[in-house]
Amino acid sequence: MNRDEEFARSAEMTKSGTAQAAKSGFHREDDELDEEMKQALGNFRLSVKSWSEAAYSRPRGAMQVHGRRIWRLAAGWALGCALASGAVSGVVHERHLRQEQVRVAAAAQAERQRIAAEQQVRDEEELLAKVDSDVSREVPSAMEPLAQLMAGDESQ
Amino acid sequence: MASGITLEPMTSLTADEMAAEEFSRIVTSHRPQIFRFLLASTRDVDLAETLTQECLLKAHRNWGSFRGESSAMTWLMRIAINLQKDHWRNRRMQFWRQTRNSSVDVDEASDWLPSGESSAEQKLLAREQVGHVWVAVGKLSERQRTVFLLRYVEERELSEIAAATGLSEGTVKAHLSRALSKVRAELRGQQ
Numbered sequence: 001m002n003r004d005e006e007f008a009r010s011a012e013m014t015k016s017g018t019a020q021a022a023k024s025g026f027h028r029e030d031d032e033l034d035e036e037m038k039q040a041l042g043n044f045r046l047s048v049k050s051w052s053e054a055a056y057s058r059p060r061g062a063m064q065v066h067g068r069r070i071w072r073l074a075a076g077w078a079l080g081c082a083l084a085s086g087a088v089s090g091v092v093h094e095r096h097l098r099q100e101q102v103r104v105a106a107a108a109q110a111e112r113q114r115i116a117a118e119q120q121v122r123d124e125e126e127l128l129a130k131v132d133s134d135v136s137r138e139v140p141s142a143m144e145p146l147a148q149l150m151a152g153d154e155s156q
Numbered sequence: 157m158a159s160g161i162t163l164e165p166m167t168s169l170t171a172d173e174m175a176a177e178e179f180s181r182i183v184t185s186h187r188p189q190i191f192r193f194l195l196a197s198t199r200d201v202d203l204a205e206t207l208t209q210e211c212l213l214k215a216h217r218n219w220g221s222f223r224g225e226s227s228a229m230t231w232l233m234r235i236a237i238n239l240q241k242d243h244w245r246n247r248r249m250q251f252w253r254q255t256r257n258s259s260v261d262v263d264e265a266s267d268w269l270p271s272g273e274s275s276a277e278q279k280l281l282a283r284e285q286v287g288h289v290w291v292a293v294g295k296l297s298e299r300q301r302t303v304f305l306l307r308y309v310e311e312r313e314l315s316e317i318a319a320a321t322g323l324s325e326g327t328v329k330a331h332l333s334r335a336l337s338k339v340r341a342e343l344r345g346q347q
Contacts, residue, residue: 040285040343041308046249047286048309052192055201 179219181211182228189229189310190236196293196305197240207243211236226319233310233320237302244298285343292342296335303328305336 033041190211195204214235215222222231245326293301302321306312318325 033336036343037340040289040339043282043285044289045309045311047191047282048196052188052195055195055204056188056191 157189161304164294170176177217179216182232185269186229187212187234190232193233193310194236194240196309197301199290203243207239208235212240214239224256227316230319233306234314238318240302241298250340263268286330288342288345289339292339295338300331300338303331304339307332321330 183235187208191204191208193209193212195201198204198207201263211232215232218235222228226234293304296304301323303317303323305319306320307314314325315329317323317328321328
Protein backbone atom coordinates (compact mmCIF):
# COMPACT_ATOMS: atom_id res chain seq x y z
CA MET A 1 0.00 0.00 0.00
CA ASN A 2 3.01 2.33 0.40
CA ARG A 3 3.36 2.20 -3.33
CA ASP A 4 -0.24 3.30 -3.78
CA GLU A 5 0.21 6.16 -1.38
CA GLU A 6 3.28 7.19 -3.32
CA PHE A 7 1.27 7.18 -6.57
CA ALA A 8 -1.50 9.19 -4.96
CA ARG A 9 1.03 11.65 -3.56
CA SER A 10 2.77 12.08 -6.88
CA ALA A 11 -0.58 12.58 -8.58
CA GLU A 12 -1.43 15.26 -6.05
CA MET A 13 1.93 16.93 -6.66
CA THR A 14 1.40 17.06 -10.40
CA LYS A 15 -2.13 18.30 -9.90
CA SER A 16 -0.97 21.39 -8.07
CA GLY A 17 2.21 21.92 -10.05
CA THR A 18 2.67 24.44 -12.85
CA ALA A 19 3.40 23.52 -16.42
CA GLN A 20 7.07 24.17 -15.97
CA ALA A 21 7.33 22.05 -12.82
CA ALA A 22 5.54 19.20 -14.56
CA LYS A 23 7.83 19.46 -17.56
CA SER A 24 10.97 19.30 -15.47
CA GLY A 25 9.92 16.16 -13.59
CA PHE A 26 8.57 14.44 -16.68
CA HIS A 27 9.85 11.34 -18.44
CA ARG A 28 12.88 10.23 -16.54
CA GLU A 29 13.79 7.62 -19.12
CA ASP A 30 12.45 9.49 -22.14
CA ASP A 31 15.51 11.66 -22.61
CA GLU A 32 15.51 10.92 -26.32
CA LEU A 33 12.40 13.10 -26.68
CA ASP A 34 13.14 16.53 -28.05
CA GLU A 35 12.08 19.68 -26.22
CA GLU A 36 9.08 20.26 -28.44
CA MET A 37 7.76 16.75 -27.79
CA LYS A 38 8.33 17.09 -24.08
CA GLN A 39 6.53 20.39 -24.04
CA ALA A 40 3.63 19.07 -26.12
CA LEU A 41 3.26 15.93 -23.99
CA GLY A 42 3.49 18.00 -20.81
CA ASN A 43 0.82 20.39 -22.03
CA PHE A 44 -1.34 17.48 -23.10
CA ARG A 45 -1.00 15.82 -19.68
CA LEU A 46 -1.83 19.00 -17.81
CA SER A 47 -4.72 19.72 -20.14
CA VAL A 48 -6.19 16.25 -19.54
CA LYS A 49 -5.69 16.67 -15.81
CA SER A 50 -7.38 20.05 -15.65
CA TRP A 51 -10.29 18.75 -17.77
CA SER A 52 -10.56 15.65 -15.63
CA GLU A 53 -10.48 17.64 -12.39
CA ALA A 54 -13.15 20.01 -13.66
CA ALA A 55 -15.34 17.14 -14.84
CA TYR A 56 -14.74 15.14 -11.66
CA SER A 57 -15.64 17.98 -9.33
CA ARG A 58 -18.53 19.37 -11.33
CA PRO A 59 -21.86 19.37 -9.53
CA ARG A 60 -23.72 16.23 -10.47
CA GLY A 61 -27.01 17.41 -11.90
CA ALA A 62 -29.29 14.58 -10.95
CA MET A 63 -32.27 16.29 -12.55
CA GLN A 64 -30.29 17.16 -15.65
CA VAL A 65 -29.06 13.60 -16.07
CA HIS A 66 -32.51 12.33 -15.21
CA GLY A 67 -34.03 14.68 -17.77
CA ARG A 68 -31.52 13.64 -20.41
CA ARG A 69 -32.21 10.01 -19.64
CA ILE A 70 -35.94 10.61 -19.97
CA TRP A 71 -35.38 12.25 -23.35
CA ARG A 72 -33.18 9.41 -24.47
CA LEU A 73 -35.71 6.91 -23.19
CA ALA A 74 -38.58 8.74 -24.89
CA ALA A 75 -36.62 9.01 -28.14
CA GLY A 76 -35.74 5.35 -27.86
CA TRP A 77 -39.36 4.36 -27.30
CA ALA A 78 -40.57 6.58 -30.14
CA LEU A 79 -38.01 5.13 -32.51
CA GLY A 80 -38.76 1.62 -31.28
CA CYS A 81 -42.51 2.12 -31.70
CA ALA A 82 -42.04 3.56 -35.19
CA LEU A 83 -39.83 0.64 -36.18
CA ALA A 84 -42.21 -1.88 -34.63
CA SER A 85 -45.32 -0.36 -36.27
CA GLY A 86 -43.47 -0.18 -39.59
CA ALA A 87 -42.46 -3.80 -39.30
CA VAL A 88 -45.98 -4.89 -38.27
CA SER A 89 -47.68 -2.91 -41.08
CA GLY A 90 -45.12 -4.29 -43.52
CA VAL A 91 -45.88 -7.82 -42.41
CA VAL A 92 -49.65 -7.22 -42.56
CA HIS A 93 -49.38 -5.68 -46.03
CA GLU A 94 -47.20 -8.53 -47.22
CA ARG A 95 -49.66 -11.05 -45.81
CA HIS A 96 -52.63 -9.28 -47.39
CA LEU A 97 -50.81 -9.17 -50.73
CA ARG A 98 -50.01 -12.83 -50.51
CA GLN A 99 -53.62 -13.72 -49.62
CA GLU A 100 -54.86 -11.64 -52.57
CA GLN A 101 -52.45 -13.41 -54.90
CA VAL A 102 -53.60 -16.80 -53.61
CA ARG A 103 -57.27 -15.80 -54.03
CA VAL A 104 -56.70 -14.61 -57.63
CA ALA A 105 -54.72 -17.74 -58.42
CA ALA A 106 -57.51 -19.95 -56.97
CA ALA A 107 -60.18 -18.08 -58.98
CA ALA A 108 -58.14 -18.44 -62.16
CA GLN A 109 -57.65 -22.14 -61.47
CA ALA A 110 -61.38 -22.63 -60.85
CA GLU A 111 -62.20 -20.78 -64.07
CA ARG A 112 -59.74 -22.94 -66.00
CA GLN A 113 -61.27 -26.10 -64.48
CA ARG A 114 -64.80 -24.92 -65.33
CA ILE A 115 -63.82 -24.22 -68.93
CA ALA A 116 -62.08 -27.59 -69.18
CA ALA A 117 -65.13 -29.39 -67.77
CA GLU A 118 -67.46 -27.61 -70.20
CA GLN A 119 -65.15 -28.45 -73.07
CA GLN A 120 -65.08 -32.07 -71.97
CA VAL A 121 -68.90 -32.21 -71.85
CA ARG A 122 -69.08 -30.62 -75.27
CA ASP A 123 -66.54 -33.10 -76.68
CA GLU A 124 -68.43 -36.05 -75.20
CA GLU A 125 -71.73 -34.80 -76.63
CA GLU A 126 -70.15 -34.30 -80.05
CA LEU A 127 -68.67 -37.79 -79.91
CA LEU A 128 -72.01 -39.37 -78.97
CA ALA A 129 -73.76 -37.45 -81.72
CA LYS A 130 -71.16 -38.64 -84.23
CA VAL A 131 -71.51 -42.22 -83.03
CA ASP A 132 -75.32 -41.98 -83.32
CA SER A 133 -75.18 -40.60 -86.82
CA ASP A 134 -72.56 -43.19 -87.84
CA VAL A 135 -74.65 -46.02 -86.42
CA SER A 136 -77.82 -44.74 -88.03
CA ARG A 137 -76.03 -44.55 -91.39
CA GLU A 138 -74.20 -47.91 -91.11
CA VAL A 139 -77.03 -50.16 -89.85
CA PRO A 140 -78.92 -50.43 -93.17
CA SER A 141 -75.89 -51.54 -95.14
CA ALA A 142 -74.88 -53.86 -92.34
CA MET A 143 -78.31 -55.45 -92.46
CA GLU A 144 -78.22 -55.80 -96.29
CA PRO A 145 -77.16 -59.54 -96.48
CA LEU A 146 -79.86 -60.48 -94.01
CA ALA A 147 -82.40 -58.50 -95.97
CA GLN A 148 -81.34 -60.31 -99.19
CA LEU A 149 -81.63 -63.69 -97.50
CA MET A 150 -85.02 -62.74 -96.26
CA ALA A 151 -85.99 -61.64 -99.79
CA GLY A 152 -84.65 -64.97 -101.32
CA ASP A 153 -86.62 -67.07 -98.87
CA GLU A 154 -89.72 -65.20 -99.66
CA SER A 155 -89.31 -65.72 -103.47
CA GLN A 156 -88.71 -69.46 -103.03
CA MET B 157 -15.08 -23.59 24.03
CA ALA B 158 -18.00 -21.24 24.61
CA SER B 159 -15.79 -18.20 24.45
CA GLY B 160 -14.24 -19.49 21.23
CA ILE B 161 -17.68 -19.71 19.63
CA THR B 162 -18.56 -16.17 20.69
CA LEU B 163 -15.26 -14.65 19.58
CA GLU B 164 -15.10 -16.14 16.10
CA PRO B 165 -17.93 -14.10 14.47
CA MET B 166 -16.62 -10.93 16.11
CA THR B 167 -13.16 -11.49 14.63
CA SER B 168 -14.68 -12.20 11.22
CA LEU B 169 -16.80 -9.05 11.39
CA THR B 170 -13.77 -6.98 12.29
CA ALA B 171 -11.84 -8.41 9.36
CA ASP B 172 -14.74 -7.59 7.04
CA GLU B 173 -14.92 -4.10 8.40
CA MET B 174 -11.20 -3.66 7.95
CA ALA B 175 -11.38 -4.90 4.39
CA ALA B 176 -14.26 -2.56 3.64
CA GLU B 177 -12.38 0.35 5.17
CA GLU B 178 -9.26 -0.47 3.17
CA PHE B 179 -11.27 -0.75 -0.02
CA SER B 180 -12.97 2.55 0.71
CA ARG B 181 -9.58 4.20 1.24
CA ILE B 182 -8.24 2.82 -2.02
CA VAL B 183 -11.33 3.95 -3.91
CA THR B 184 -11.04 7.45 -2.47
CA SER B 185 -7.40 7.78 -3.44
CA HIS B 186 -7.51 6.13 -6.89
CA ARG B 187 -10.91 7.04 -8.24
CA PRO B 188 -9.77 10.36 -9.79
CA GLN B 189 -6.96 8.62 -11.68
CA ILE B 190 -9.25 5.89 -12.98
CA PHE B 191 -11.74 8.53 -14.08
CA ARG B 192 -9.00 10.59 -15.74
CA PHE B 193 -7.66 7.61 -17.68
CA LEU B 194 -11.15 6.67 -18.85
CA LEU B 195 -11.96 10.27 -19.74
CA ALA B 196 -8.79 10.56 -21.82
CA SER B 197 -9.55 7.22 -23.49
CA THR B 198 -13.17 8.00 -24.34
CA ARG B 199 -13.31 11.85 -24.38
CA ASP B 200 -16.80 11.35 -22.94
CA VAL B 201 -17.48 12.60 -19.40
CA ASP B 202 -20.71 10.63 -18.92
CA LEU B 203 -19.20 7.44 -20.27
CA ALA B 204 -16.04 7.89 -18.18
CA GLU B 205 -18.18 8.28 -15.06
CA THR B 206 -20.23 5.21 -15.90
CA LEU B 207 -17.16 3.10 -16.62
CA THR B 208 -15.48 4.35 -13.42
CA GLN B 209 -18.53 3.27 -11.43
CA GLU B 210 -18.53 -0.12 -13.16
CA CYS B 211 -14.83 -0.49 -12.50
CA LEU B 212 -15.19 0.20 -8.79
CA LEU B 213 -18.24 -2.04 -8.54
CA LYS B 214 -16.33 -4.88 -10.20
CA ALA B 215 -13.36 -4.23 -7.95
CA HIS B 216 -15.62 -4.34 -4.88
CA ARG B 217 -17.08 -7.67 -5.98
CA ASN B 218 -13.63 -9.13 -6.54
CA TRP B 219 -11.86 -7.42 -3.68
CA GLY B 220 -11.65 -10.73 -1.81
CA SER B 221 -9.70 -12.28 -4.67
CA PHE B 222 -7.14 -9.44 -4.84
CA ARG B 223 -3.90 -11.01 -3.65
CA GLY B 224 -1.74 -7.92 -3.71
CA GLU B 225 0.55 -9.36 -6.41
CA SER B 226 0.45 -5.96 -8.09
CA SER B 227 -0.41 -2.59 -6.58
CA ALA B 228 -4.10 -1.82 -6.07
CA MET B 229 -3.81 0.97 -8.63
CA THR B 230 -2.45 -1.43 -11.27
CA TRP B 231 -5.23 -3.89 -10.44
CA LEU B 232 -7.91 -1.20 -10.74
CA MET B 233 -6.36 0.10 -13.94
CA ARG B 234 -6.43 -3.40 -15.41
CA ILE B 235 -10.15 -3.66 -14.65
CA ALA B 236 -10.72 -0.21 -16.20
CA ILE B 237 -8.78 -1.16 -19.34
CA ASN B 238 -10.82 -4.34 -19.74
CA LEU B 239 -14.10 -2.50 -19.23
CA GLN B 240 -13.09 0.09 -21.77
CA LYS B 241 -12.10 -2.63 -24.23
CA ASP B 242 -15.46 -4.38 -23.71
CA HIS B 243 -17.26 -1.11 -24.23
CA TRP B 244 -15.62 -0.43 -27.61
CA ARG B 245 -16.17 -4.00 -28.69
CA ASN B 246 -19.86 -3.85 -27.79
CA ARG B 247 -20.22 -0.46 -29.39
CA ARG B 248 -18.84 -1.70 -32.66
CA MET B 249 -21.46 -4.43 -32.61
CA GLN B 250 -24.44 -2.37 -31.56
CA PHE B 251 -25.90 0.39 -33.68
CA TRP B 252 -27.98 1.64 -30.78
CA ARG B 253 -24.96 2.56 -28.72
CA GLN B 254 -23.68 4.74 -31.53
CA THR B 255 -26.63 7.04 -31.01
CA ARG B 256 -25.69 7.48 -27.37
CA ASN B 257 -22.24 8.77 -28.19
CA SER B 258 -21.65 12.03 -26.34
CA SER B 259 -17.89 12.30 -26.68
CA VAL B 260 -16.50 15.78 -27.18
CA ASP B 261 -14.49 16.70 -30.25
CA VAL B 262 -10.80 17.50 -30.31
CA ASP B 263 -11.33 21.27 -30.26
CA GLU B 264 -13.46 21.09 -27.17
CA ALA B 265 -10.99 18.80 -25.44
CA SER B 266 -8.16 21.18 -26.34
CA ASP B 267 -9.95 24.06 -24.60
CA TRP B 268 -8.61 22.75 -21.32
CA LEU B 269 -5.21 24.38 -21.04
CA PRO B 270 -2.48 24.07 -18.45
CA SER B 271 -2.79 26.99 -16.06
CA GLY B 272 0.97 27.65 -16.00
CA GLU B 273 1.06 29.28 -19.44
CA SER B 274 0.96 33.03 -18.98
CA SER B 275 1.11 34.94 -22.26
CA ALA B 276 -1.52 34.76 -24.97
CA GLU B 277 1.09 33.43 -27.39
CA GLN B 278 2.06 30.62 -25.02
CA LYS B 279 -1.59 29.76 -24.50
CA LEU B 280 -2.19 29.62 -28.24
CA LEU B 281 0.87 27.44 -28.76
CA ALA B 282 -0.16 25.15 -25.92
CA ARG B 283 -3.69 24.88 -27.31
CA GLU B 284 -2.37 23.96 -30.74
CA GLN B 285 -0.01 21.38 -29.30
CA VAL B 286 -2.73 19.84 -27.16
CA GLY B 287 -5.06 19.75 -30.14
CA HIS B 288 -2.49 17.99 -32.29
CA VAL B 289 -1.74 15.44 -29.58
CA TRP B 290 -5.49 14.75 -29.30
CA VAL B 291 -5.68 14.26 -33.08
CA ALA B 292 -2.72 11.87 -32.94
CA VAL B 293 -4.23 10.01 -29.97
CA GLY B 294 -7.42 9.60 -31.94
CA LYS B 295 -5.48 7.91 -34.73
CA LEU B 296 -3.73 5.43 -32.44
CA SER B 297 -4.81 1.83 -32.14
CA GLU B 298 -6.60 0.84 -28.95
CA ARG B 299 -3.47 -0.66 -27.41
CA GLN B 300 -1.21 2.15 -28.48
CA ARG B 301 -3.64 4.68 -27.02
CA THR B 302 -3.91 2.81 -23.72
CA VAL B 303 -0.14 2.49 -23.39
CA PHE B 304 0.42 6.10 -24.43
CA LEU B 305 -2.12 7.49 -21.95
CA LEU B 306 -0.84 5.34 -19.10
CA ARG B 307 2.70 6.50 -19.80
CA TYR B 308 2.30 10.16 -20.62
CA VAL B 309 -0.86 11.13 -18.75
CA GLU B 310 -0.85 8.76 -15.80
CA GLU B 311 2.98 8.66 -15.71
CA ARG B 312 3.11 4.95 -14.97
CA GLU B 313 6.34 2.98 -15.12
CA LEU B 314 6.75 0.54 -18.00
CA SER B 315 6.52 -2.42 -15.61
CA GLU B 316 3.22 -1.11 -14.24
CA ILE B 317 1.85 -0.57 -17.74
CA ALA B 318 2.90 -4.11 -18.64
CA ALA B 319 1.12 -5.45 -15.54
CA ALA B 320 -2.02 -3.39 -16.17
CA THR B 321 -2.30 -4.28 -19.85
CA GLY B 322 -1.10 -7.88 -19.61
CA LEU B 323 1.61 -7.20 -22.20
CA SER B 324 5.33 -7.74 -21.90
CA GLU B 325 7.55 -4.74 -21.28
CA GLY B 326 9.07 -5.15 -24.74
CA THR B 327 5.63 -4.98 -26.35
CA VAL B 328 4.74 -1.96 -24.25
CA LYS B 329 7.93 -0.23 -25.42
CA ALA B 330 7.12 -1.07 -29.04
CA HIS B 331 3.57 0.30 -28.75
CA LEU B 332 4.88 3.39 -27.01
CA SER B 333 7.49 3.97 -29.68
CA ARG B 334 4.89 3.72 -32.47
CA ALA B 335 2.53 5.99 -30.59
CA LEU B 336 5.26 8.58 -30.09
CA SER B 337 6.17 8.44 -33.77
CA LYS B 338 2.56 9.20 -34.69
CA VAL B 339 2.36 12.06 -32.18
CA ARG B 340 5.66 13.45 -33.46
CA ALA B 341 4.46 13.22 -37.06
CA GLU B 342 1.26 15.03 -36.13
CA LEU B 343 3.18 17.76 -34.34
CA ARG B 344 5.61 18.17 -37.24
CA GLY B 345 2.66 18.33 -39.60
CA GLN B 346 1.40 21.41 -37.83
CA GLN B 347 4.48 23.43 -38.74
